[in-house]
Amino acid sequence: MKDKDLSGGQKSVNNGTVNGQVVMDQEPLQLKRNIGLVSGIAYIAGMIIGSGIWITPQGVLQNTGSVGLSLILWCVGGVIAMFGMLTYCELISVIRKAGGDYAIFFKTLGRVPGFLFIWTAEIARNPSTRAVQTITFATYLSDFLDVCGSPIVIKKLIGASALILVCIVNCYSTLLGARVQVIFTTIKVAALFMIIIGGLVAIAQGQVADLPTGFQGSITAPSNIARALLSVGFSYGGWNNLNYVFEEVKNPRRNIILSAILGTILVTFVYIMTNLSYLALLTRAEMFQSEAVALTWGQKMLGPAAFILPLAVMISTLGSMNGSLGTLTRGPFAAARDGNWFDVLCFISVKRYTPMPSIVMHVTIALIFLIQGTVTSLIGFLSFFTWVFSGLASICLIILRFKEKDCPERFKVPILIPIVFFLMCVFLIVAPIVQNPRIETLYAALFVVSGVVVYIPAFHFKLKPKFLNKIEMYIQMIFELAPSSYVEQ
Template sequence: MAAATTSESTMTSDELGHSSSQVPRLRSTAGSPSAPSGDSGSKRQSGQTSTETNYLSADSSNADQCTDTGVQLKKVLGLWHGVALIVGLLIGAGIFVSPTMVVQYTGSVGMSLTVWVATGIMSMMGGFCYAELGTMIPKNGGTYIYVLEIFGPVPAFLVLWTTYIVIEPSSTAIVALTFANYVLQPFFPGCFSPPYFTIRLIAAALICLMAYINCLGVKLGAIIQGVFTQTKVLALIVIIVAGVHHLAIGNTDHFRNPMEGTMWDVSSIATAFYSTLFSYSGWYSLNYVTQELKEPSKNLPRAIAISLTLVTVIYVLTNVAYYAVLTPAEILSSSAVAVTFGQRVMGVMGWIIAFFVACSTCGYINGAIFVDSRIVYSGAREGHFPHFLSFIQVDRCTPIPAIIYTVILPLVMLMAPDVGWLLTYSVSVDSVVTLIPVVGLLWLRYKEPDKPRPIKVWLGFPILYTILGMLVAVIPVIMRPMEIAFALAVVSIGLFVYCLILRNATKPKLITQALDKVSYVCQMVFLCTQETCKDVNHTSTVEVIQVPETINTTTTRDH
């Protein structure tokens, strides 16, 4: 590989003196041709090469542009953007359907409300633990990055593999299908159900639309997320006000004996916690984009505290409203508690609740694509995913290849006739995955007690969260052996992939050639490159790399 230094931003292949099967790449340096610090080049897969071309430069007219600091993710998220992101991912479809399972496994109104409050407190403890980790390791990637830094590449890859091969794609697909069902339901009253392919097409359109918005820029996605967050909070406020009004006029019969019928066995209560955790899942979402958060040492813990307090209060009051209007038996017989509540309280205007649920699912998908793409980007940057997934669009500073990858698997999973069981599996595995970094925090407290910590939480938080997390994750899974078998199968395949492809120093030639072609296409189509950073000693280095002969590289761009 040859290197040459130039002061011009545009040159042709002939000027560089290489053939048409070569393409120049521009690397940011600080007085030496070494890789930028954020590139994690030492951890990359052998055989992978950076393909940053010299014609990829920023357009100063764009609000999300990559300016003089280089091609990198920008710190554009403030405190309230972080709150909107967490609340938007927390309040998804769960609060509108989970109360049925909670009542089923608790048996009473009082115990159901206790479980909702306890889960909120447990999530708050986990959130504060993640705040300490996020300020110690201020990188995008959240759980994956924390496991990588604490336990090494193999556990980190398995976390990444399990999460983004099954868990997140299935969750996104199911929420998109929920949106399509609620949108189409008013057009198919009575016993008629919407056509199968119509549901899938609308769900696919929603996923693609949210992906396009995220490709346009971080600020636009944050604004859209804020709008959807306000809409879903408004929906829950409508439910709460209606329930309070119902209580105010004297309908308090359902609260006279709140603990009557309670199921006191440990397995049932643990399963009820397992159900509420689905509604609270997402409290760790801001940790996935810490690198794009302004003043993370201040805004990260504040956003977690504000959002989790707000969501816990809203969840408890929403359930009080449900129980004020509906009996436990009615809740158990309902597949969508919010819709049943709306029909009982609002009559013909009950469709408003369905509309709000649709908006809630939109907000979840928008936030999920934003967060998930950053984890894919982090995994590619560390060499655990193909390197082209770490490319950033030079004008808008968004990881477009990672965003596209994030939506491919959910679109494929939409074709499955029933993916509900995948969601059940994903919740149980998600509980285990989020528990691993908290255990790692305890290990860091013991191994590196003097490590700088902008935030240091009370030691009891990680200890209590670990104990509760193990109980909630293990007990319900023991009751579902098929989930254990499926989880072991996914982990085994992940280990096979890691040993066969990632661990080998020499990659199969066919794989490296295919990755080179995809990398080149990504650069040419999306105008993206790997992350670079500039400083006062910055120089531009053009390196010549070989690309497949079948690709014409004579095209140049002027900026």
């Protein structure tokens, strides 16, 4: 097998053992390219279409005050997602490694910024989001089946079981995870098209609710627009996740870009038409009173068949969970391969070619958050870092224009795109803070800075208890794991 260099690089030897037998002149052990254009679009659309479109439209409408302005902001959200996606496409065409934002910060800004991103994302933001997704799934399922009165313990057990099942799928095979993602995305998009068609039928029958009011009552205060865009941005979240699996995409220079553009266009169209359908059947008052606007729409339009929508929400949530494990877990994997995170997380299965330790650690932390049950508040004060890191990534693009001038594989976008995207990120960060300063924002900043306390002894000076080496050795032997190498494509 290959030994891991303490500096973070990989060195290979010509022999090793697998299942007790010596293997000579092995090919480099690396991730397999199992994600094509269709599954790439499915990852993009499936990651974006999560719980947001089912629950946030009324919040956007409340903050904008009018039907017309709310629809415009849903269009703006699609433009922001597209600009962000194109910005990341150029970045990944230069970086050409798995790891998403981490790989960008590591190459452009250095080891410490890269580590602080992984520290924030993997210890708090991503696993806590996964915990919220699991409890959302469990709540809908337990309420749908009326399981034992749906106590919180039952919901947590259901959520944990769903998360472990998705974990097994992604540990078993990247190809299986991609196929599952295609199925889940197809079902959730079909459910949204059912809403769209229902709305068009209602409009054809003369049911237009408050659509004719247009821009009456519009609220144009910057703070309200920012809050509305944050809700829209939450619904569009996940547009950059395909960049995490660069090394697993077939013909990535073509398929990542096409998946990004086609997936974002598909989602933007579906979101705008879905909101039109909501507004065709529900008045503003009905939407404001609804906790889940899609369910309220279903009860009014579908009657006894309204149970279809809770099923769609469950499938949508499962799809987001599956997509997250199939993409975001490549961040800590890439960091560990660079010697910038815990060594064992750069191991992959010698049989399955999946980053099993990284996936399992991600799920383990998510289960801890799920058991504690204090996830929502944590997400509340960490969510703005999504826009902080995205804005920082757009700055990295400008830096790389000068740092990597002669990159023949660069997918170059007009410089105005990352500049506009950066300004939108700044607006979404600053406007809510100016309007409503919260102590949680300070806590979030302190959490990120606290990563330096971990980085200095563990990764700068590489202080590591000897017993951890033995634990890693036994994990590697039991689960048949080996460090991965990177071969530039």
